[in-house]
Amino acid sequence: MGRGKVELKRIEDKTSRQVSFSKRRNGLMKKAYELAVLCDVDLALIVFSPRDKLFEFSTGESMSEILTRYQSFKETQELTRVIAQERLAQQDTDVFTADELTQKIQRPLEENNIKLLDITGLDQLEQQLNSFLRQVKIKEMELKMGVVKALKDQEMQLKKERKYMMDEIMAAGMDGINNYTDDAEPQPPVMAVQITW
Amino acid sequence: MGRGKVELKRIEDKTSRQVSFSKRRNGLMKKAYELAVLCDVDLALIVFSPRDKLFEFSTGESMSEILTRYQSFKETQELTRVIAQERLAQQDTDVFTADELTQKIQRPLEENNIKLLDITGLDQLEQQLNSFLRQVKIKEMELKMGVVKALKDQEMQLKKERKYMMDEIMAAGMDGINNYTDDAEPQPPVMAVQITW
DNA sequence: AAACCTATATATAAAAC
DNA sequence: TGTTTTATATATAGGTT
Numbered sequence: 001m002g003r004g005k006v007e008l009k010r011i012e013d014k015t016s017r018q019v020s021f022s023k024r025r026n027g028l029m030k031k032a033y034e035l036a037v038l039c040d041v042d043l044a045l046i047v048f049s050p051r052d053k054l055f056e057f058s059t060g061e062s063m064s065e066i067l068t069r070y071q072s073f074k075e076t077q078e079l080t081r082v083i084a085q086e087r088l089a090q091q092d093t094d095v096f097t098a099d100e101l102t103q104k105i106q107r108p109l110e111e112n113n114i115k116l117l118d119i120t121g122l123d124q125l126e127q128q129l130n131s132f133l134r135q136v137k138i139k140e141m142e143l144k145m146g147v148v149k150a151l152k153d154q155e156m157q158l159k160k161e162r163k164y165m166m167d168e169i170m171a172a173g174m175d176g177i178n179n180y181t182d183d184a185e186p187q188p189p190v191m192a193v194q195i196t197w
Numbered sequence: 198m199g200r201g202k203v204e205l206k207r208i209e210d211k212t213s214r215q216v217s218f219s220k221r222r223n224g225l226m227k228k229a230y231e232l233a234v235l236c237d238v239d240l241a242l243i244v245f246s247p248r249d250k251l252f253e254f255s256t257g258e259s260m261s262e263i264l265t266r267y268q269s270f271k272e273t274q275e276l277t278r279v280i281a282q283e284r285l286a287q288q289d290t291d292v293f294t295a296d297e298l299t300q301k302i303q304r305p306l307e308e309n310n311i312k313l314l315d316i317t318g319l320d321q322l323e324q325q326l327n328s329f330l331r332q333v334k335i336k337e338m339e340l341k342m343g344v345v346k347a348l349k350d351q352e353m354q355l356k357k358e359r360k361y362m363m364d365e366i367m368a369a370g371m372d373g374i375n376n377y378t379d380d381a382e383p384q385p386p387v388m389a390v391q392i393t394w
Numbered sequence: 395a396a397a398c399c400t401a402t403a404t405a406t407a408a409a410a411c
Numbered sequence: 412t413g414t415t416t417t418a419t420a421t422a423t424a425g426g427t428t
Binding site for chain 2: 009024034049
Binding site: 001003 | 405406407408409
């Protein structure tokens with residue numbers, strides 16, 4: 001895009017790399033701005049120069065709002081994935097506990113958030129976090145209950161399907177079949193979400 | 198950049214806005230990629246489409262690493278700003294407490310981090326955060342001590358300067374001057390950083 | 395929507411200041 | 412180091428399919 005064509009690899013000459021960085025960085029920012037305005041979208045751009053200088057651009061909302069939105073999006077994505085996974089898993093196992101489920105859901109969410117806390121976290125931060133967490137606890141609980149309910153519904157549906165199939169088989173005169181290989185009766189799924197304050 | 202020139206404002210026609218979004222988004226990603234490769238820099242790009250679909254691009258390091266780095270950078274920036282402010286403030290006041298200082302430093306940092314915690318924060322997150330915070334507490338303390346020390350040094354220097362000026366004045370035969378307008382003796386600055394576990 | 399087609403607008407490499 | 416110049420490479424608007 002200039003007098004000479006450039007290979008897509010690190011520019012070895014330090015000077016021209018710096019010049020290129022300066023020009024292309026401006027170009028990228030401009031393009032980002034144009035995209036945001038023309039197409040009416042939200043975006044965030046973060047660039048660290050080779051000398052660790054920070055260049056950033058974000059639309060109307062502040063950078064941290066967009067990053068928060070990103071986090072939310074990722075979490076929802078993870079939740080959706082986990083729920084889908086659970087549904088598949090449910091096709092093979094008959095029983096699951098809410099505790100197991102809770103664990104599975106929590107792990108990815110925690111990892112995502114914790115990475116964003118920096119080493120300079122402060123001691124008072126803990127207190128504020130506690131206060132903050134108390135405030136969102138109700139919504140959190142609602143969310144969990146919703147997930148558990150969704151899976152519960154799924155389980156119920158599977159059971160109905162099994163029952164339906166069983167009925168068909170029975171109707172065909174194939175009674176005497178027993179799915180349980182040991183003496184223990186199948187236990188009802190544990191259905192409790194633990195809430196601690 | 199095409200057959201017609203486009204005004205820099207929201208494209209009103211929905212279809213061409215969508216087409217433009219698709220084309221320009223790809224272009225932006227490509228440019229971002231080229232910048233990263235050619236100039237050997239780290240960057241992150243987050244775009245939310247009008248229909249809330251997420252498009253993202255980040256270099257080698259994962260997105261969350263870059264966001265963490267961004268957070269760190271911002272915190273350092275804030276710290277630097279606060280320190281500079283403190284230095285200015287010190288020119289008018291004679292005494293400051295480490296407690297006051299700690300408060301001032303903590304506020305911006307907390308705000309920055311807390312915004313990144315989403316409503317789906319989980320109850321176990323609190324525990325992990327506590328564990329995490331314990332791990333970084335030592336570094337945190339070191340940081341604070343460093344800041345306090347820097348300001349302490351600054352204060353000492355100001356005192357020396359005042360003393361020097363005072364000496365000059367005294368030497369000029371202008372004794373009997375008293376800077377204190379009430380009976381209380383000036384107290385030494387409180388010098389303690391509170392560490393709780 | 396996406397994929398292709400030009401004509402034109404923009405971006406930018408290299409040079410010159 | 413930054414700005415301006417200019418030749419060339421790229422991006423993309425508006426069509427068409």
